Amino acid sequence: MSSGTVIELRGVSFAYGAVPVLEHVDLAVPPGEFLGIVGPNAGGKSTLLKLILGLLEPTAGTIRVLGRGARAASREIGYVPQYPAFARDFPLTVEQVVLTGRLGRGRLLGGYRAEDREMARWVMTQTEIADLAQRRIATLSGGQLQRVLVARALACEPQILILDEPTANIDLRVESDIFDLLRALNRHMTILVVSHDVAFISAYVQRVACVNRTLLCHATEAIDGQVIHDLYGGDVRRVAHAH
Amino acid sequence: MGEFGTALLTHGFLQAALLAGLLASVGCGIAGTYVVVKRIGFLAGGIAHAVLGGMGAALYFGVDPMRGALVAALAAALVVGWITLRFREHEDTLISAFWAVGMAIGVLFIARTPGYAVDLMSYLFGNILLVPREDLWLMAGLDAVLLLTVAVLRRPLLAVAFDEEFARLRGLPVTLLYLLLLCLVALTVVLLIRVVGLILVIALLTLPAAIAAQHATTLGRIMVLAVVLGSLFTTGGLALSYGPDLPAGATMILLAGVAYLVSTVLQRWLQRRRTHVPATTGGGT
Numbered sequence: 189m190s191s192g193t194v195i196e197l198r199g200v201s202f203a204y205g206a207v208p209v210l211e212h213v214d215l216a217v218p219p220g221e222f223l224g225i226v227g228p229n230a231g232g233k234s235t236l237l238k239l240i241l242g243l244l245e246p247t248a249g250t251i252r253v254l255g256r257g258a259r260a261a262s263r264e265i266g267y268v269p270q271y272p273a274f275a276r277d278f279p280l281t282v283e284q285v286v287l288t289g290r291l292g293r294g295r296l297l298g299g300y301r302a303e304d305r306e307m308a309r310w311v312m313t314q315t316e317i318a319d320l321a322q323r324r325i326a327t328l329s330g331g332q333l334q335r336v337l338v339a340r341a342l343a344c345e346p347q348i349l350i351l352d353e354p355t356a357n358i359d360l361r362v363e364s365d366i367f368d369l370l371r372a373l374n375r376h377m378t379i380l381v382v383s384h385d386v387a388f389i390s391a392y393v394q395r396v397a398c399v400n401r402t403l404l405c406h407a408t409e410a411i412d413g414q415v416i417h418d419l420y421g422g423d424v425r426r427v428a429h430a431h
Numbered sequence: 432m433g434e435f436g437t438a439l440l441t442h443g444f445l446q447a448a449l450l451a452g453l454l455a456s457v458g459c460g461i462a463g464t465y466v467v468v469k470r471i472g473f474l475a476g477g478i479a480h481a482v483l484g485g486m487g488a489a490l491y492f493g494v495d496p497m498r499g500a501l502v503a504a505l506a507a508a509l510v511v512g513w514i515t516l517r518f519r520e521h522e523d524t525l526i527s528a529f530w531a532v533g534m535a536i537g538v539l540f541i542a543r544t545p546g547y548a549v550d551l552m553s554y555l556f557g558n559i560l561l562v563p564r565e566d567l568w569l570m571a572g573l574d575a576v577l578l579l580t581v582a583v584l585r586r587p588l589l590a591v592a593f594d595e596e597f598a599r600l601r602g603l604p605v606t607l608l609y610l611l612l613l614c615l616v617a618l619t620v621v622l623l624i625r626v627v628g629l630i631l632v633i634a635l636l637t638l639p640a641a642i643a644a645q646h647a648t649t650l651g652r653i654m655v656l657a658v659v660l661g662s663l664f665t666t667g668g669l670a671l672s673y674g675p676d677l678p679a680g681a682t683m684i685l686l687a688g689v690a691y692l693v694s695t696v697l698q699r700w701l702q703r704r705r706t707h708v709p710a711t712t713g714g715g716t
Contacts, residue, residue, distance in 0.1 A: 241600060263602045274594040278468060279650050288590050292601035297583045324648055344601065 193252075194219045194348055194378050195240055200249035202235055209235045213249070213403045219347075222374045224393035225382045231400040233382045234270075237352055240380075241267055254347060263292050266341030270352040270382075272333065276326055282336050283321040286312055289343025311342040315369065338366070348378045356384065367392045435670040445669075447567060448559045448679070452665025454570040455626040455635070460658030461577055462619035463640035464650065465612055469592045472637050474511050474613065477526040479620045479632040481507040481533025486554055486624075487540030496554070497569060500624055504617035507533065512610045557628035557680035559669065566625055573622050577615060588612060589650065626665060627680035638687040639664065642694045664690070 195217040202210045210232040217223055227233050238244040239251060242258030253261035266289070289311075290304040312318045315335045325333060334354060341349060351370075355363040370379055371392055383389045390396060398404045439445045466475050485503020486496045507529075514525045541551045553561065581588065590598040591608040599605045616636075623632045643656035668683025 243596070243599070262600045265600065267597070267600055269596070272594075273596045275468075275470070278593055279644060279648060279653055280593065281649060284649065285593075288586075288593065288597065289601075291586060291590055291598065292603060296587055296603075298586075300586070340597070 192219070193217055194254055195380075196250075196252040197239070198250050200239065200246045200251060202232075202239060202244065202246050208401065210239075210246075210399075210403075211401055213399075215397060215403055215405070217378060217380070219378055220374070221395065222370070222379045222393045223381070224386075224389040224396040225380060225399055226384070226386045226389070226396055227399035229384075233399050234352060236399055236403070237267075237350055237380075237382060240350065241265060263344070264347045266344055266346030266349045266377075268334075268337045268341045268349070268351040268354055270354075270356060272337060276333075278325065280325055281322050282317060282325060282328070282339075283308060283312070285325055285336055286339045286343050289340040293344065307345065308339075308343055311339045314342065314373075315339040334366070338369075342373070346377060348380070349373060350380045352382045353384065354381065363388065435673040438673065444560055445673070447562055447564070448669055449666060450567060451559055451562045451570060451626055452669055452683075453662050454567065454574055455623050456639070456658050456661030456665055457574045458577055458619035458622040459636050459639055459661045460643075460656075461581055461654050462616050463636045463661075464643070464654045464657050465588070465592055466616060467637055467640040467644055468650065468653075469612075471613075471616070472633065473523070473526060474515065475616050475620070475636055476633045477511045477530045478504060478507040478613065478617050479629055479636075480530045481510075482617075482620060482624070483537030483554065483629055484533040484535075484540075485537070487537035487544075490546075490550065491540040491544045496550070497566060497621070497624075500621050501618075503533075504621050505614055508613035508617035509610060512613045516606065516609075553628070554624065555628045555630050556678060557624065557626050557631070559626050559679050562625045570622050570625075573618050577618060580611070580615060584608075584611070627683060631680055631684045634684045634687060635661065635664070638684075638691050642687075642691050645694055645698045660687075660690070 193216045195215065197213050197215040200210060200213040200215075201208070213236065225233055225236065235244065239246055240253060240258060242253075242260075242262045251258045254264055255261075286308045287300055287304060290300060290307060293304075294301070309318065309321075312321055315338050317332065317335045317339060320328065320332060320336075325336065328336065338351070338354070341351075349370075354366055367389070370381065373379065381389060381393065386396070394407070396406050398406065435445075439449065466472055482500050482503045485499045485506070487499075488503075489496045489499020510529060511526060514529065515522045518525055537554075538551070544550075587598070587603050587608050588611070590601070590603055591605055591612060595605050595609070598608070619636060620629075620632050623635055627635050639660040640653065640657040642660055643653045647653040647656045664683050664687045668686050669679050671677075671686070672679045672682035
């Protein structure tokens with residue numbers, strides 16, 4: 189195990205039954221990196237995340253996260269899924285949802301402690317949802333709920349933050365807000381972002397991992413038309429983002 | 432109704448029945464809330480009906496049927512839980528099969544038991560007016576276990592009811608907690624057998640919580656409101672059925688069902704008034 193990487197995949201393959209999804213993936217993420225993960229639909233991006241989170245076991249290869257197995261390390265990861273895995277009308281307030289990010293630390297029994305509530309308030313302030321704290325999640329817009337998911341992931345004080353298409357369901361105006369927040373958070377944690385928008389995230393990330401059954405990393409400056417063509421199997425209309 | 436009031440003061444069996452209804456309400460308020468928010472009504476039904484198998488076997492072998500119910504309910508919870516964990520795609524059919532076979536086994540055992548077949552009817556439809564003192568103690572004990580477990584493990588249980596994937600990532604023992612939740616539902620089923628019988632258990636388990644969820648905003652408040660509503664339905668059903676000598680359990684369920692209907696209509700009407708939109712769905716922006 190080489191120290192100096194927070195996430196290390198060696199020769200990782202994964203198949204759903206007989207259908208191969210990922211083959212011979214190698215990836216080494218150093219601490220503090222802001223890594224973008226791009227690729228076509230059904231190319232294995234989400235599967236890659238689930239392997240890193242320990243929700244899936246690879247059919248071949250090894251995965252080390254923070255020097256441990258993926259399942260053991262999942263507590264140190266803040267995960268923001270693309271879609272909430274819960275019912276939208278579940279009777280909880282924003283604060284209660286964010287507090288669930290504090291689970292797994294300390295006691296299993298009884299109520300939340302003062303420090304849990306303080307951390308929840310702090311991350312809600314960071315994600316600019318403090319004024320929504322007592323709102324029921326059923327009354328939130330898509331963008332607001334996305335921020336709640338980010339806050340929940342941050343509440344566990346993670347060493348690694350993983351986001352799956354954080355901007356897929358919100359409008360462009362808000363997109364740069366989220367990425368500006370991530371840039372600020374990157375000062376104290378490693379961040380992985382899966383995104384369909386290559387051109388946009390390349391303005392923020394240091395490296396881009398292109399996943400389409402295999403994985404190829406490129407420094408952001410090296411992303412050009414040929415790379416995108418190879419990745420997506422065709423010319424993709426590029427939208428120029430002025431920053 | 433006045434007849435019920437005076438009878439209540441003089442007849443011990445009615446006081447016991449009232450108490451049984453109140454004790455049952457605690458269970459259906461708490462476990463029922465989890466069943467409603469996690470949408471596991473069908474699983475709860477599978478557990479409830481399979482319990483008849485255990486009760487029948489207990490009766491046949493000369494053991495107290497409530498004890499048989501307790502064992503059967505917990506076993507059924509674990510089987511149903513295992514089915515949903517291992518055979519997710521076929522869980523519908525498997526739970527239906529388990530449900531029906533459990534009942535069939537129960538009916539067969541009861542048929543072969545020498546004695547009165549009236550016992551079968553009372554297990555299926557409840558016999559709150561005949562609830563013995565020991566059962567009241569059992570029910571109080573089950574309530575205590577339920578309250579204690581939920582109070583102590585409220586955060587992990589909520590996490591598993593709300594978002595299992597996230598709970599797993601946080602390192603919680605999700606499978607164990609899920610099975611524990613089903614066991615709590617099983618205990619509540621046993622709690623409700625005397626009051627409304629196995630056939631109608633699901634209604635008393637879900638209706639008070641479903642109504643509560645339409646009006647209360649957070650999980651804790653839903654539970655409290657569900658307990659209050661459950662108490663109203665059991666007491667009201669008992670009172671209404673006493674005079675005309677109707678089956679108490681069925682009356683309680685009818686009351687709960689009507690309340691649910693009224694509550695749903697009321698909620699829709701209030702929502703429409705609040706947002707000032709026409710009844711037909713229009714397009715948004």
